[in-house]
Amino acid sequence: MGRVFFFLLRRSLTPYIRGVLILMKRRAVTVKRISILGSTGSIGTQTLDIVTHHPEAFQVVGLAAGSNVELLAQQVVEFRPEIVAIRQGDKLPALKAAIAQKLAKQEDRRTDYQPQYGTGEAGIIEVARYGDAESVV
Numbered sequence: 001m002g003r004v005f006f007f008l009l010r011r012s013l014t015p016y017i018r019g020v021l022i023l024m025k026r027r028a029v030t031v032k033r034i035s036i037l038g039s040t041g042s043i044g045t046q047t048l049d050i051v052t053h054h055p056e057a058f059q060v061v062g063l064a065a066g067s068n069v070e071l072l073a074q075q076v077v078e079f080r081p082e083i084v085a086i087r088q089g090d091k092l093p094a095l096k097a098a099i100a101q102k103l104a105k106q107e108d109r110r111t112d113y114q115p116q117y118g119t120g121e122a123g124i125i126e127v128a129r130y131g132d133a134e135s136v137v
Contacts, residue, residue: 035062035083035133037124040071047137048075062127062136064118067091073098076115077106083116083130085123092119 034051038044044065051058060079065072066087076084076099086095096117103113118126128136 031059033059033061033132033134035127035130035136037064039063039075040065040068061132062130064124064127069094069098077102083127085118085127089119
């Protein structure tokens with residue numbers, strides 16, 4: 001199954017992610033801290049699928065999206081990044097409310113989680129520049 005999984009992913013991912021997976025397959029796996037710009041888009045969701053299947057290899061430290069509040073809130077609750085940005089600043093209150101609601105529904109996780117927030121182009125740039133990220137997708 002592992003070979004089939006890598007084959008299917010190899011065909012649909014960006015060359016960067018493909019390269020990282022190949023290198024990790026060849027040597028000891030270390031956790032790579034990543035920020036994802038456009039996390040609610042096609043490449044972003046594919047990258048998060050890989051993170052889900054390889055939690056020992058990746059840690060999401062930053063997420064940025066355009067305007068899809070519901071999907072971004074779901075991703076934030078699942079991956080617990082340290083910094084989050086949404087391009088449309090007027091949607092930040094809705095994003096915070098959606099995150100709080102989703103966290104309240106989870107009984108087995110701590111609910112004191114509080115990421116840094118950013119909005120607009122400046123927020124997206126902050127996610128990209130975030131110091132703890134080793135790579136940006």
